[in-house]
Amino acid sequence: MKSTAVCEILSVGTEILLGDILNTNCRFLSLELAKMGISVLHHTTVGDNYERLAEAVDRAVGRSDIVIATGGLGPTADDITKEVCCKQFGFELELNTKIADDIKSYFERRGKDMPLSNLKQAYCPVGGTVFENRNGTAPGMGMKKEGKCLIILPGPPYEMAPMFREWAIPFLEEYRTCTIVSHEIRTIDLGESTMAEMCSDLLENENPTVAPYCKPGESLLRVTAKANTATEADEIARPVIDEIVRRLGSYVYGVDVSCIEEQTVRLLKEKNLTVATAESCTAGYIAKRITDIPGASSVFKHGIITYANDVKEKALGVSHRTLSEHGAVSEETAREMAAGIRRVTGADIGVSVTGFAGPDADEEGKAPGLIYTALDAKDCQICQKIETGRNDREYNRYVAASRAINLIRIYLEGGR
Numbered sequence: 001m002k003s004t005a006v007c008e009i010l011s012v013g014t015e016i017l018l019g020d021i022l023n024t025n026c027r028f029l030s031l032e033l034a035k036m037g038i039s040v041l042h043h044t045t046v047g048d049n050y051e052r053l054a055e056a057v058d059r060a061v062g063r064s065d066i067v068i069a070t071g072g073l074g075p076t077a078d079d080i081t082k083e084v085c086c087k088q089f090g091f092e093l094e095l096n097t098k099i100a101d102d103i104k105s106y107f108e109r110r111g112k113d114m115p116l117s118n119l120k121q122a123y124c125p126v127g128g129t130v131f132e133n134r135n136g137t138a139p140g141m142g143m144k145k146e147g148k149c150l151i152i153l154p155g156p157p158y159e160m161a162p163m164f165r166e167w168a169i170p171f172l173e174e175y176r177t178c179t180i181v182s183h184e185i186r187t188i189d190l191g192e193s194t195m196a197e198m199c200s201d202l203l204e205n206e207n208p209t210v211a212p213y214c215k216p217g218e219s220l221l222r223v224t225a226k227a228n229t230a231t232e233a234d235e236i237a238r239p240v241i242d243e244i245v246r247r248l249g250s251y252v253y254g255v256d257v258s259c260i261e262e263q264t265v266r267l268l269k270e271k272n273l274t275v276a277t278a279e280s281c282t283a284g285y286i287a288k289r290i291t292d293i294p295g296a297s298s299v300f301k302h303g304i305i306t307y308a309n310d311v312k313e314k315a316l317g318v319s320h321r322t323l324s325e326h327g328a329v330s331e332e333t334a335r336e337m338a339a340g341i342r343r344v345t346g347a348d349i350g351v352s353v354t355g356f357a358g359p360d361a362d363e364e365g366k367a368p369g370l371i372y373t374a375l376d377a378k379d380c381q382i383c384q385k386i387e388t389g390r391n392d393r394e395y396n397r398y399v400a401a402s403r404a405i406n407l408i409r410i411y412l413e414g415g416r
Helices: 025-035 050-063 081-089 097-109 116-122 157-171 192-198 230-251 260-271 285-291 309-316 320-326 331-345 393-412
Strands: 006-012 039-046 066-070 093-095 123-125 129-131 140-145 148-153 179-188 209-215 218-227 252-255 275-279 300-305 349-355 370-377 380-387
Touching: 006 025, 006 050, 025 039, 025 066, 025 157, 025 179, 039 050, 050 066, 050 081, 081 093, 081 123, 081 140, 081 148, 097 116, 116 123, 123 140, 129 157, 140 157, 148 157, 179 230, 179 393, 192 209, 192 218, 192 230, 218 230, 230 252, 252 260, 260 285, 260 393, 275 285, 275 331, 285 300, 285 393, 300 331, 309 320, 309 331, 320 331, 331 349, 331 370, 331 380, 349 393, 370 393, 380 393
Parallel strands: 006 039, 006 066, 066 148, 275 300, 275 349
Antiparallel strands: 093 123, 129 140, 140 148, 179 218, 179 252, 209 218, 349 370, 370 380
16 A cells, blocks of 8 residues: 555634634545545644735645645635635636636526626636536635645535535545545443453554544444455454454444434334333433434334323323332332333333433432433333433433433343
8 A cells, every 4th residue: 555645624714713613624524535545634724814824825735745725715805715725836827717607607597697706716726627516606626736736625515525525536546545444333331441441452453443432321432444445444344343242242232323213213113113202301302313213203103201290190100109209200200101101102112211410409419310211011121220420411311312212222132
């Protein structure tokens, strides 16, 4: 494999510095470039200022093989990226009549008159490559000089991403050193440090590499392999993935799945089973996340939110005695809620959650983050106690929903 080319991503726009918009372009470009074996060593953000932008371009070109700039290609006076980049890189601009005609047609198709200022976008570097914009008016462009490469892309992600894939990737082909493939092994109810200790020797691998990451309520290991082709990279990664799954066992809820609800809905469909939910502290979060998955309507039967005790009694049949003796936040109440929602709806599986989301302790002094989630089915009942130790209301609700959905997954996979 060739030596790795290094790249700098230059994000242009005062609105990024002010925090008015979230810069998702850097993440997208870094992921795409990594697949090509191109290392991104610097992310630089600079406002719409000529001197500071010129300085940033000079610094980036001086220390990197590839510079990719995004943003500042619009028709207004503060859109200066193209002009500054081309001047600093030694390329003159001239009017490209085809691009000018394309911009005019763009407005005509929408029944609008083109402002003359938009012709500014039709000026392109002499000797450079023009990247056609099928989703807007600003073309992108690529230039190569003395072993260096400079690419300029529009800022809006819906214009930038397709342009990068269609035009920039072929333009960068000579810099591709390998194919990099990553796979994610996702776990739940397992801390990042414990997960890392269980696979500590694998974290020392060079190819494939294994890296731990922590997300709210769950952890994952990313296995990344590099080779000449994707097939070869997968072959390198597969034995390590299999070993990680073996070691972590039932904590693993999926490989290359986006979330616990995706995996759970898939299992429900496979087994042709339905689920219904009874939620207290999560306020419908479990039902929402399940039904966020396309096709979930075939497996999700009903959901009910029961914050008040009298509603727990009337709607779910939770006994008054249980609530009086054990309280709304208890294993006993969670179990009766799960059984009640299954009985009322006729679903194959009933799932419940009750707890203190916080941020304050309850009237009895119980700490926020104390949560019970239960599952009821014809052949078993499961209940889990959760203590997050945090007074973060949103975190506690998210984790409670995740663990409730995971109970369904555990049941469907034959666990208890």
